[in-house]
Amino acid sequence: MxxxxxxxxxxxxxxxxxxxxxxxxxxxxxxxxxxxxxxxxxxxxxxxxxxxxxxxxxxxxxxLLWDYAHKLRSKMPGNTIKMAVQRGLDIAISDILPRVEHRNCARHVFANWSRRKLWKSFECDFWQIAKCTTEREWEDLCSALEKKDKDAYDNLMKKSPKMWTRAFLGTTCKSDIVDNNLCEASNSSIVEARFKSIIKMLEDIRTKMMTRIVQKRKLCNGWKQNYGLLVKAKFDANKKDCVEWQLIWNGENGCELRKGSYQYTVNLSQRICSCRRWQIIGIPCSHTCAAMYHLWIQPDEYLHEYYHIDMYKKAYSFPMQPINGPHDWEKTVIQPVLPPIERKMLRRPKKNRRMAKDEPKKLKPGLE
Missing domain, CATH: 1.10.10 (Arc Repressor Mutant, subunit A)
Known part of the structure; x- marks a missing residue:
């Protein structure tokens, strides 16, 4: 039996x-x-x-945590351990690192803003404000929102626009991301590991990162250009849109681009376009591509070095070293870490993400 x-x-x-x-x-x-x-x-x-x-x-x-940490430091010296922090990060950064750029997730800004009233109807207005790239465009969009609903505008401006709007982003890191999707995707990849005990969880994450570095190294070997496929898709879209712009050249490095009521200026020597997309993301925009083609210059030559294959390989040039199991870890004399007190809550624990009130619920297959 x-x-x-x-x-x-x-x-x-x-x-x-x-x-x-x-x-x-x-x-x-x-x-x-x-x-x-x-x-x-x-x-x-x-x-x-x-x-x-x-x-x-x-x-x-x-x-065993101290023994585990000692083993990692001995195998991979110079590693950085990131600690989880509580609320108040904005204040700490502004006090300790006042010149460092800090961004908030625009999706969470919108969720907190639209939760107060029936401002869900202003979703298109919000994302236009978040994704505009010039201050003048930002001012016009904000004025339009203020005319629609003064209360909605006042509440939105309580969150500093410099933290979630592209119009105020710096041009150092070459990224126009205003959401937190990269972190959310990383967290979703370790959901299964988080249900395991502490050492097993850390080991699963470590081996996953070790494998990921190898996969990323192999990935760039298949590139036909000096940059990746996602960059190529954005680049190709800009090159395709550039044919719609009429160009006036000043005889040196300055160009004036026109299309209907829109007009922008490009300076190739300073790598500046008045739409600011080139400065923010580092990929020549459609106005810049039009100017380069007029001067018989390949736009690929003006792509920022952050997107080059050499920089990509450099980012993944530090492999994670394999380590032995707990039977071979050196015993440390530090006082052991005690586990947190387990609190058993009433009823079955909820493991699914909390859904917003207006978020559509997923139906089972066959019930659509």
Whole structure:
């Protein structure tokens, strides 16, 4: 007779690697691997046995954190450890590093702003304000919003526009990103690891990063240009749009571009376009491409060096070194770290992301 203890012993390693493994999956594997039919209750008890054992190892793994950190430092000297911080980051940065540019996620700014009233109808106006690249355009869009709803405009201006609007972004880092999608994508890749114990979680993240660096190195070997495919897509779009602009050249490095009521100036020697897109992102805009083609210059020559393949390889030129298991870690004399106190809340814990009130709910397949 197969008991829950026997099932727990058989699937212990699997459940530790996949803590979110469904009971139906355990039941199916019992039939295919152990050739027995078991009930869902038996699978539940087996999974509970493994989880209790994992909880017992929880304190032991926290006690190994200093040994683990020492091993990482010995293998990869100079590593930086990022600590989680509480609220108040804006004030700390402005006090300690007053000249450092700090950006907020425009999507979260909009979510907090539209939550107060029925300002969801102003979503298009908000994103036009967030993505405009010149101060004059920003002023015109803000004036239009103020005429529509003065209260909505006043509440939006409580959050400094310099932190979430492209019109006020600096030109040093060559990025026009006004959202937090890169961080959100990184967090989504470690969701599964976050359900594991502390050492296993850190090891999963470390090995994932080790593999990612190798993959990124191989990726650039397939580039046909001196830059990546995403940059090429933006570049090609700008080159395609440049044919619509009429050009007037001043005989040196200055050009005047016109299309309908729009007019911009380009200075190739200073690498400046009055639309500011070239300065912000580092990729020649459509106005710049039109000026370069008129002067028989290839726009690729004016792409910022941050996008070059050499800079890409340099970013991934520091591989993560492999380390041995806990059996080979040097014992430190530092007082062990104690695990946080586990607080059991009432009812089943919620693991899904909190959805906004106006966010559409995902339906199961076949119910659309």
């Amino acid at each position: 197969v008991t829950a203890t026997m099932i727990a012993q058989h699937f212990e390693a699997t459940i530790k690697d996949y803590p979110k493994m469904k009971l139906r999956e355990i039941q199916r594997r019992c039939a295919s691997e152990m050739h027995v039919n078991v009930t869902i209750d038996c699978c539940y008890r087996a999974k509970k046995i493994v989880k209790e054992k994992m909880a017992g190892n929880h304190k032991e793994e926290f006690g």
